[in-house]
Amino acid sequence: MTALLTLEGVRAGYGEAEVLGGISLELEAGRSLALLGRNGTGKTTLINTIVGATDLMGGKLVFDGQDMTRLPGYRRAAAGIGWVPQERNIFASLTVEENLTSVSRPPRGGAGTGWDLQRVYRTFPRLAERKANMGNQLSGGEQQMLAMGRALMLNPRLLLLDEPLEGLAPIIVEELMAIIGRLIADEGMAVILVEQSAQLILPFTDDAIILERGLVVHQAPSAELANDEKTIVEYLGVG
Template structure:
C-alpha cells in the first residue's frame, strides 16, 4: 500500500535520511524502531508532505505522492498522528474529533465514526465536553488517534504513541491499535521508542540507524535477533 524508494531528506545542509527504502503491505502493522535522531519521525514527515523530499519517491496506493501538499495526502486516506499529540488545547474533546472530519461531508458516516471513536476509547466519551488541554497525556494520545480516525483513513501513521504516558494507558492504547488494524483493516506504520512493544504488535519491522536502514525482518525474528536484543530490547 505504501512504498518508499531511496528516500533522501535534508534539513538545510544536514542530511537526515540517506536513501531509505521500505514497504508497508495493505492491512499490516509495520514498525520503525531506532534510537533518538535515527530519522524515524523524519520518515513519517516526508511521507505525509511535512518534510521536503530531496531525492527518491513515496508511492501510496499506486500513486506517486512525493512532496504533495499535506491536505491532499490526507484527502487520499493517509493520516499522520504526530509526536507530541498536537491536540487543540482550547477546544473540547468533541470539537477536536469534529476537526478530524473537516474534509468529510457524510453526516451519517461522521456520526457513526464518532460512536466508533468512543467505543475504542470510552474515556473520551466521559470527557466529551472537557477542554483537550486539561486531559492527561494518555487521554490526549487517545484523542489524537481518535481524531485521525475521524478523517476515515485507510492508512494511519503513528509517531511515538507511548511517549510520556503512564504504562497502564500505554498497554490500553496499543491494544486498541491492534483492534483498529483488525476490525477496520487499517494499514498502520508505527514509529515507537518502546521497541519491545512495537515488535510485539507489528507484523514486520525496520531498524533505522542514523538515516539508514540497518536491519529489516518479520517482527518476531527481529525480537530474537541478538543485535536488536542488545541495542533496543535491553537483553
C-alpha cells in the same frame, strides 16, 4: 500484490543537513510495520516526510498508485494517510468533541462502515466522558487518545503513529497498546508504529525495520526480530 505505500530512495532533512540518506520500503494494504531506532535516528523525520510535513530532498513516494512526492500534506491526508504526530498537536482551545469533528471525513465504504464520532467514543470511552473538556485540560494519555481518535475520523487507509506510548504511565500504555493491537488486527488499515522499545510492539506488528543515522539497518518479520536479541542489543541497546 501492489504495495499501498512505496518509498524509493527517499532523502530528507532540514536546511543543508540531510537526515534520511535514502530510504526504500514497501507496505501492503492492511499490513503493520514497527519502525524502531534509538533517539535521533530519523524515525520522526521519516514519518513527517511520508505525511508531507518535511520536504523530500530526493527519491519518490507513491501511495495507492499515486505519486505523492510533490503533493502537499492536505492532499496526502485526503488520499487516506492518517497521522498522529509525536507532539500530538491537540487544539488546546477546542473541546474534545470539536477536536474530533474538525477534521472528519466520511468512510470510504459509505455510512456505517467506518469511523465516526460514536465509534471513536465506543473505542475510547474516556473521550466520551471528557467530550466537553478543552484540549488543554486532558492528561497525557487522554491527549494521545484524542490524537488517535482525530486521525481515525479521517477514515485513513494508512495510519502513522509516532511514539504514541511515549511518556505515558504503564497502565495507560497497556490500555492504548490493546486498542492499537485491535486496530491493527481488525481494521484492514495499514499501520506504521514508531517506538523505541522493540519488546512492546513486536508482538502486535507484522514486520519491523530499524533505523540508524537515517538509514534502514535491519528489516525482518516482527516475530523473527523478537527472538534476535543480538540485533536488538546492537541497534536498540536493550535486550
